[in-house]
Amino acid sequence: MAAKITKIWSDVVEVTFSNEEAPKINTILTTEDESSTLIVKKIINENIVYAIIIDSNDAMQINENIINTKKSFMVPVGNKTKNHIFDVKGKALNETKTKFDYVEMNETIIENNDYKFKPELMETGIKVIDFFVPILKGSKIGIFGGAGVGKTVLMKEIIFNLSKTQERTSSLFIGAGERSREGVELYNDLKESNLMQNSIMFISKMNESAGSRMHIVPVGITAAEYLRDQNKENVLLFIDNIFRFLQANNEVSASLDKKPSFGGYQATLNTDISQVENRLFTNENGAITSFQTVFLPMDDLSDPSAIAVFNHLNGSLVLSREVTAKNIYPACDPLESTSAIVDPKIxxxxxxxxxxxxxxxxxxxxxxxxxxxxxxxxxxxxxxxxxxxxxxxxxxxxxxxxxxxxxxxxxxxxxxxxxxxxxxxxxxxxxxxxxxxxxxxxxxxxxxxxxxxx
Ligand SMILES: Nc1ncnc2c1ncn2[C@@H]1O[C@H](COP(=O)(O)OP(=O)(O)OP(=O)(O)O)[C@@H](O)[C@H]1O
Ligand SMILES: [Mg+2]
Missing domain, CATH: 1.10.1140.10 (Bovine Mitochondrial F1-atpase; Atp Synthase Beta Chain; Chain D, domain 3)
Structure with a gap:
């Protein structure tokens, strides 16, 4: 066998390759019985890599044999994936006999050619959004708020209203690090309203490994890019919660022994978010319009993670605890919320x-x-x-x-x-x-x- 585990920390494993070249970053490795999955995150030298655990049977041992799949995460893509809910490894979580087509995570990345398109308003039917934060097709909208102020509920209403009104458009939901009940509920609700047939969900719940919570986002975006560029569709992309993605990146970065930067965040906070946000654009094939919830630790809008996300957005809705206290839902604070398209010409x-x-x-x-x-x-x-x-x-x-x-x-x-x-x-x-x-x-x-x- 060409590769073996040579060290194990809590969620990082050192793998040494003897007769084969060490794999590149983001390659998936498994144990022989495939009960544990790892992803390469750091190249130490031509023989040694550090990999983080995606899921494991807890019984991994030093000297255990490792299989190099020579591929990254395989992402189910295209029309056949509609009506399905997947985990980070691309496994359908609902019962199905469908044979899916797969591409490798991030294989779909193309450059943004800054395609110019006519501004087209997207009405949500939600008064406070349409009035204060009008949304254009192709925009990136953030929904900011502390714990329990209604981010998920608001996003769900947007999913429902837009899925009903936008024609020739698919919805793709990425659940990153949130409650498992919510993912299942959304799936059931969409199914009941006949909206799942144009929807796809990718979920990694809060109790999954940091490796899983961090990769569910690029996995889901790969599927969105495929819909835009291969199927030539417009995509509504929903991410709940992008903060959890940054947090998972932070956990992984700490495990790999990188020093934290200001506010306890990883030094790569801004590049971590840019790598995601820069993929969400519109070109001649179609538009990706995205809605991202952003959890605010301690209700603080100036948290470094919130600022890092904010810099990429065209519009932001800020939900406030004071407004919930008045029993006003959605608990939007119009004075804190902004939209780049509040322009009389548009x-x-x-x-x-x-x-x-x-x-x-x-x-x-x-x-x-x-x-x-x-x-x-x-x-x-x-x-x-x-x-x-x-x-x-x-x-x-x-x-x-x-x-x-x-x-x-x-x-x-x-x-x-x-x-x-x-x-x-x-x-x-x-x-x-x-x-x-x-x-x-x-x-x-x-x-x-x-x-x-x-
Ligand atoms: N539009 C609404 N109408 C009535 N009640 C609401 C509404 N939005 C939120 N709530 C109440 O607030 C609770 C929390 O909402 P939600 O789960 O959306 O918060 P959240 O901001 O996503 O929280 P977390 O940060 O924990 O993910 C709901 O369970 C509900 O009781
Ligand atoms: Mg929520």
């Missing part, structure tokens, strides 16, 4: 003006909040009182019932066309409802639901 002057006016009212309210806490609303002048009232009406107006939460909110989900949202906001800002209690704006679809005199 979204039109009417929408643009409405965004500016709404932000101004919300900003002014934020400034007045401290005064309000101390002095109460009666101490404010007439104009400030009206601003406060409009701001509260707006905040509540952006709450919305979702289709995907009907089972626990017990309210029917709504899809609100952007046109209706803009009109409602203009009417709130005009003062048409200045005498209406802001509480009446919670979970309405449009202001047509407000009955003056109630």
């Amino acid at each position: 979204i039109g002057k009417r929408h643009y003006d409405a965004i500016l006016s709404a932000k101004k009212v919300l900003q002014r309210y934020k400034e007045l909040e401290d005064v309000l806490l101390i002095l109460g609303i009666d101490e404010l002048d007439q104009e400030s009182k009206q601003t406060v009232k409009k701001a509260l009406q707006l905040q509540n107006f952006f709450s919305q019932y979702f289709h995907t939460t009907e089972h626990f909110t017990h309210h029917k989900g709504v899809y609100v066309p952007l046109e209706k949202t803009i009109e409602s906001i203009e009417r709130i800002l005009s003062g048409e409802f200045i005498d209406v209690n802001p509480a009446k704006f919670l979970y309405i679809s449009t202001v047509d639901d407000i009955k003056i005199g109630d």
